[in-house]
Each structure stands twice: as C-alpha cells, then as structure tokens.
Amino acid sequence: MKIGILGYGTVASGLVDIIDSNKDKRDITIEGILVRDVDKYSHKKHADVLTSNIDDIFAKDIDVMVELLGGLHPAYEYLKKAIENKINIVTANKDMLAEFGAELVKLAKENGVCIKFEASVGGGIPVIKPLIESLEGNEINSISAILNGTTNFILSKMYDEDLSYEQALKQAQELGFAEANPEADVMGYDAGRKLSILSTLSYNKRIYWKDFYLEGIDKIEHKDIEYAKKLGCKIKLVGQSKLKDGKVNGFVRPVLIDNDNIMSKIDNEFNIIVANGDFLGDVSFVGKGAGKDATGSAVYADVLDIYDKRINNVDAFMQEKISVDKLVSSECKALLRFKKPQQKEKIISVLKENLIDSEVIAQDDELAVMVDASSECAINDSLKVIQDNNYCEDMSKILKLSL
Structure with missing residues (x-):
C-alpha cells in the first residue's frame, strides 16, 4: 500500500514511527509528506519524500491520503480532490468531519472509496469502530463522555492542587496540553464536535455540533470546587446526548459528578466515553485522549483497515439533519x-x-x-x-x- 501524509506534527510523527516499526507485518510505503517548510523537517524520518507542494502528493500513485493538518482549510479542499481522484481517506480532523462530514461521505460513496476517522474522537481510544460494528445489534440510547483532555487536566488540577482556573490553564499550556489560544477546548467547542460525530453514528441521525448546548469551564471558580468537595462530587466537562422517541437532547457543559461514579475517576488528559445500548447496557471506553503514540496508533489502525479491505458503513452522515433539545427535560x-x-x-x-x-x-x-x-x-x-x-x-x- 502506498500512502501520502498531509502534515508532520505530533500525530504524523507517531504514525510514521508505527509504520516503520511494523514493516515486517505490513508493506506500507510513505510516498510523500506535505509540510509548509521542508527545511524545518529535514532532520526527521523520510525527509527524502518531504514536499511543500500538494501537487507533488497527487502526482504519486497513492492508495490512501492521511490528513493530519487539522482545521477546515485547506484540509477540506485536499480531501475533496483526493476523493475525486479515487483515493481512500484517513483523517483525525474532527473539525472538518463536524462541518463537512455529510458532503465528504456522500462524495466518497459516489467515487467508490472510503473515509476512516477513528482518531477524530478520543485520540487513541478505539470507539468509532465498536460503535459501528461491535454494538450494531444494540440501539444506542445515550452517550456520556469526557472528550477533551485539556479541560479535564485543568479541572483535575483545580480539584487536586487547589489551583485557580488561570493557574491550571497556564500549567496546561506549559506542558503542551493546551494551545496558546485555548478557546476551542475551554469553551466546549472541541468536545461538541466530537459529541456530534459520536451521536450521528450512534443514532443514525445527522447532528450538527453547534445545535448542542455548549458551555465551557472558563467561569469555574475556586468556590465551585469547594462546594463540589462538600457535596462529595467532582466537576467535569461532560458531553452528553440522549435519544428518546426519535428526538435527541444534548449538551457539553461542566457538571457535578458523584465521587463513586466512574466518570469522576477519569483525571488529567484521559478521556472516557460511556455508551448505553438497549441490550448491552453501559459500556465504557477509557484511554488517553491525545498524544503522539496514542493518536498515531488510531490512525495506523484505520490505514490497516483499508489495507485489509475492512470498510465500515458511515451513511449516518448522509441522513437529514435533525434538531437538538438543548436543556434537560427530565428531573x-x-x-x-x-x-x-x-x-x-x-x-x-x-x-x-x-x-x-x-x-x-x-x-x-x-x-x-x-x-x-x-x-x-x-x-x-x-x-x-x-x-x-x-x-x-x-x-x-x-x-x-x-x-
């Protein structure tokens, strides 16, 4: 199999390491790696195939395009062109899937190629494939999840070390868990995009991320943490959606969770996704929500699925978009x-x-x-x-x- 990689950041570096370490198991050749500045990455592996020109990637006879650029543009344009050129897609880009998933999945189906995106939700946690395959006999009733490692790290530090929100955010930035501009994380946008992907696949109804109620952690104060401790709880940024009578209710917001609940025990950069099925009941997926090796592993697993011709049905993205009730309607x-x-x-x-x-x-x-x-x-x-x-x-x- 021949692949092209768009981007050479943390996740792409992890992917390259895994491909090289498994050469004796799978014959996967990296034909090109797109970067902005070739000189900046000249010390890294496979420097001989680096390019700053996307046309060089398309000139190669590749089977899979792995998109790890992030953001909407030019990632969307590159993937659209790849699909039109009958190239399979692997992406970790939840922003793009949340905005353009329906269009890209439809286009992929028309061109006889597939889109894989395990790493778009939960980093290295294998959750997309189980939802599509392993839990297919269940009707998923609800998803409850901690989907953002940055905010979970901040809230953990506020609770465990009595740091203020500003102090915990600064520490997260110094350790590389938070961006210089952390808005997408701390305002709940990142978690909202991931929740929309999980909900769309779980309920077979297309759900737009901005239709959820979104509230971040930027207004959480030391007093809130004090009260949480007094109540035997922790505060976590949770994304939750529920399907009932054909309608979806959903939000991303900071909530109180009892200390004996499994979600309260998920700290720092770890994530958890709890899916409730009508036959299975609750099933939990826990692991690191980000990082070079964890996310690189999820991307590699998608590449192997295409290599071994294991293709999933993701037609849920093509369903008609439905509205979402933002507030909790039950007690x-x-x-x-x-x-x-x-x-x-x-x-x-x-x-x-x-x-x-x-x-x-x-x-x-x-x-x-x-x-x-x-x-x-x-x-x-x-x-x-x-x-x-x-x-x-x-x-x-x-x-x-x-x-």
Missing part, C-alpha cells in the same frame, strides 16, 4: 450560587415555591443552594424571577449529572 439537580444576595429569604422562598426541593449549602458572603427540579426549564424560570427582582448581583448554575 434534575443543580448547584445554584447567588453572589452578593440582597434578599436571601426571598431567593429561598422562590426556589421552594417553584422547585421540588432545595437545600442551603452555604450562607456567608453568598448563598449556595442545591435544588431538585422537574426539569432544567423549571430551574431557569426560578432564576429569571430572582434576576428580574434584583434579589442578587450575580448567579450561576451547575447541573448534577446522573448516569
């Missing part, structure tokens, strides 16, 4: 914080009047209350009454998640 609990409350008694009265139950957690410079409600809408309605009457200067809400 739920939440931690509410009211900062500088002028009317504590009236706040408590509103909560008791409109919600199932409420328990005061703290009453010092602010009011913290754990509430039980018939739905998230009921909580939001109560908060609106409190806000409209100026009973406090500011407020926040963190749902408690039950799996």
Whole structure:
C-alpha cells in the first residue's frame, strides 16, 4: 500500500514511527509528506519524500491520503480532490468531519472509496469502530463522555492542587496540553464536535455540533470546587446526548459528578466515553485522549483497515439533519450560587415555591443552594424571577449529572 501524509506534527510523527516499526507485518510505503517548510523537517524520518507542494502528493500513485493538518482549510479542499481522484481517506480532523462530514461521505460513496476517522474522537481510544460494528445489534440510547483532555487536566488540577482556573490553564499550556489560544477546548467547542460525530453514528441521525448546548469551564471558580468537595462530587466537562422517541437532547457543559461514579475517576488528559445500548447496557471506553503514540496508533489502525479491505458503513452522515433539545427535560439537580444576595429569604422562598426541593449549602458572603427540579426549564424560570427582582448581583448554575 502506498500512502501520502498531509502534515508532520505530533500525530504524523507517531504514525510514521508505527509504520516503520511494523514493516515486517505490513508493506506500507510513505510516498510523500506535505509540510509548509521542508527545511524545518529535514532532520526527521523520510525527509527524502518531504514536499511543500500538494501537487507533488497527487502526482504519486497513492492508495490512501492521511490528513493530519487539522482545521477546515485547506484540509477540506485536499480531501475533496483526493476523493475525486479515487483515493481512500484517513483523517483525525474532527473539525472538518463536524462541518463537512455529510458532503465528504456522500462524495466518497459516489467515487467508490472510503473515509476512516477513528482518531477524530478520543485520540487513541478505539470507539468509532465498536460503535459501528461491535454494538450494531444494540440501539444506542445515550452517550456520556469526557472528550477533551485539556479541560479535564485543568479541572483535575483545580480539584487536586487547589489551583485557580488561570493557574491550571497556564500549567496546561506549559506542558503542551493546551494551545496558546485555548478557546476551542475551554469553551466546549472541541468536545461538541466530537459529541456530534459520536451521536450521528450512534443514532443514525445527522447532528450538527453547534445545535448542542455548549458551555465551557472558563467561569469555574475556586468556590465551585469547594462546594463540589462538600457535596462529595467532582466537576467535569461532560458531553452528553440522549435519544428518546426519535428526538435527541444534548449538551457539553461542566457538571457535578458523584465521587463513586466512574466518570469522576477519569483525571488529567484521559478521556472516557460511556455508551448505553438497549441490550448491552453501559459500556465504557477509557484511554488517553491525545498524544503522539496514542493518536498515531488510531490512525495506523484505520490505514490497516483499508489495507485489509475492512470498510465500515458511515451513511449516518448522509441522513437529514435533525434538531437538538438543548436543556434537560427530565428531573434534575443543580448547584445554584447567588453572589452578593440582597434578599436571601426571598431567593429561598422562590426556589421552594417553584422547585421540588432545595437545600442551603452555604450562607456567608453568598448563598449556595442545591435544588431538585422537574426539569432544567423549571430551574431557569426560578432564576429569571430572582434576576428580574434584583434579589442578587450575580448567579450561576451547575447541573448534577446522573448516569
């Protein structure tokens, strides 16, 4: 098999190492590697096939194009051209799949080639293939997941070492877990894109990532961590989607999780995906969500699938896009914080009047209350009454998640 690789960053380096280490098992030849600056990578393996001109890659007689550039453009244009040239695709690019998955899958089908994307979700965790193949006899009811190693690292440091959000983010950047501009991670966009891919494949309904409720961790404060500890919980950025009666509910947001829940035990850069099937029940996939070797391994597995002619059906991307309910419509609990409350008694009265139950957690410079409600809408309605009457200067809400 002859392959071309677009990009020579961390994941591509891992892929190259694995290909070279397995030469005696699979005859895979790297025909070209696209980089921006050939001189910058001249010290690396296979420097003789480096090029900064995409046309040099297309001039080769390649079977598989491995796209590891990231971002939407020019990755999208390169892959579209590759498919039109009857070249199979392997990509780790969740951004592109979330935006252009439907178009590229349709085009691939028309041209008799395949798209593989195991590394797009969960790094080295093998989850895409099990969802498509191993769990095919189940109807997937829900996906609950920690899908972003950067935010999980930050929240772990805030919890374990009492760091502030700013301190934990800086440490993540110094260690290479967070980008200089961490917006896609800390605002929940990265996790939202991954959740849309998992949900689309699980429910056979095309779901656009921006249709989920998206909330990041940038507003999590030390007080939130203190309350979480007091409640026997951790705060995690969780992506969750549920299918019920043909409708999908989904979000990415920071939530409280009980300490005895498996998801609370997933720390630092590790990820977890929990899928619930109607026959199997819960099945969990845990591992490193990023990194040279882990993600490179997932990309290599996709290349081998094409090598061995193991092709999956990903027609779910071609289904009609459906809308997503953003709020939790069933009974739920939440931690509410009211900062500088002028009317504590009236706040408590509103909560008791409109919600199932409420328990005061703290009453010092602010009011913290754990509430039980018939739905998230009921909580939001109560908060609106409190806000409209100026009973406090500011407020926040963190749902408690039950799996």
